[in-house]
Amino acid sequence: MGIMNSKIPSGPLDQKWTKHKNEINLxxxxxxxxxxxxxxxxxxxxxxxxxxxxxxxxxxxxxxxxxxxxxxxxxxAQGGINAAKNYQGDGDSNYRLFYDTVKGGDYRSREANVYRLAEVSSNIIDQCVSQGVPFAREYGGLLDNRSFGGVLVSRTFYAKGQTGQQLLLGAY
Structure with missing residues (x-):
């Protein structure tokens, strides 16, 4: 059974992070x-x-x-940073970002980590914006994004040709 045959992972993969948080020593x-x-x-x-x-x-x-x-x-890192915000209404989702990331890594990724990354991707973009990362914007003021890396949806948020530098400055 391939990874695309089930729409939303269920069972251990989508619960792994929650299970870890509940069992870790405080x-x-x-x-x-x-x-x-x-x-x-x-x-x-x-x-x-x-x-x-x-x-x-x-x-x-x-x-x-x-x-x-x-x-x-x-x-x-110049291309941008991906997040499943579905601004264009093109059907993007956390699961689709998860699948594209695992596929892009030639199925060598740790799937639980990639799944968690897809879950928090939207919050990462919001955090970067609040730290002052100057992502590209549309004329109306909304964050702009584009299709990048062969995916069929627009989910890459970018800061012209210097995304990595701007993210690093925001983190500092």
Whole structure:
């Protein structure tokens, strides 16, 4: 049975993140300041992780092994960032983003992680906008998006030819 034969994943895949959140050991808020977290890398993933953990109250130390944090590979991401917001009304959905991402990764992706990414994709765009990332906009002021990477729907939000740099500046 192929991945496209079932419209919405059911069972363990769509419940994996919720199950993990419910079973993980909690850290007392008073103890968070006693825990040091080391983040290696200051690209989009490292910068976002460091900001989120610091906001939660952990002591975060970030290390950059390049000569500057601005040399992160995230700078090279020019095409845009995908989210299943369905602005064009072309039938986009979290499941379709999940399927396209798994297919685009030659079916080598960790499906539970890709599914969670598809679930939070719309919130990621909203978070980036609130941090000041200057995504392209239509004449009416709404966020513009385009079809990118061979998909049949328009879900790529972009900041001209410098999306990676703008996302990185927003994270900083």
């Amino acid at each position: 850290v007392n808020p008073a103890n968070k300041r006693n825990i040091d977290v080391i983040v290696v890398g200051t690209g989009l993933a490292g910068g976002s992780a460091a900001a989120s953990l610091a906001e939660l109250g952990y002591n975060v130390k970030t290390f950059c092994y390049q000569d500057s944090p601005r040399r992160a590979h995230s700078i090279a």
